[in-house]
Amino acid sequence: MVILGGISRSLGLIAGVGATLMAKWFNLVLHGQPFVDDVRTAMGEPLPTPLAVLIHLAIGAGFAVLFGLGVRRFGPPGTSWSSSSSWWAWWPAVVFGVATSIANGFLTFPGMGFGIFGVDGPPEMMMIRTNLVMHLYYGLGLALAARFLCSPARISGGTPAPTVPTREATNR
Numbered sequence: 001m002v003i004l005g006g007i008s009r010s011l012g013l014i015a016g017v018g019a020t021l022m023a024k025w026f027n028l029v030l031h032g033q034p035f036v037d038d039v040r041t042a043m044g045e046p047l048p049t050p051l052a053v054l055i056h057l058a059i060g061a062g063f064a065v066l067f068g069l070g071v072r073r074f075g076p077p078g079t080s081w082s083s084s085s086s087w088w089a090w091w092p093a094v095v096f097g098v099a100t101s102i103a104n105g106f107l108t109f110p111g112m113g114f115g116i117f118g119v120d121g122p123p124e125m126m127m128i129r130t131n132l133v134m135h136l137y138y139g140l141g142l143a144l145a146a147r148f149l150c151s152p153a154r155i156s157g158g159t160p161a162p163t164v165p166t167r168e169a170t171n172r
């Protein structure tokens with residue numbers, strides 16, 4: 001996500017709010033002010049950038065855990081993340097990644113004073129496009145992580161792990 005985002009930014013395809021404004025908004029949220037008229041002119045200092053990045057990554061990790069729990073609970077029986085022929089493992093991750101942009105659209109951007117989905121934000125930030133593109137990259141990252149971290153051989157140390165009973169199998 002970070003590499004693709006950097007490439008996209010360098011090509012001028014996306015822009016975003018930047019680390020400083022994100023860090024300032026996180027600090028405002030931590031001080032009980034999640035909604036301001038304009039984060040650029042709001043009183044207060046940004047959090048240190050490394051802390052703001054850590055918070056942002058923790059939020060992404062939380063969404064990734066929710067995705068994993070959802071796949072485990074609602075995924076079709078017999079689906080393997082490691083199967084090269086299993087396209088099912090890819091599209092839910094990408095859709096989920098893009099869907100997480102809704103949180104920004106209805107919470108973060110209005111909280112920063114940029115309106116729903118950032119439509120009132122500065123045009124040079126390309127907020128809607130940046131939000132969707134970066135969350136598409138997030139979804140691709142989820143798919144890759146699931147593919148390589150959840151393979152049966154990796155989990156069991158070299159031999160395929162037994163399949164976990166699904167909801168359908170346990171209800172028989």
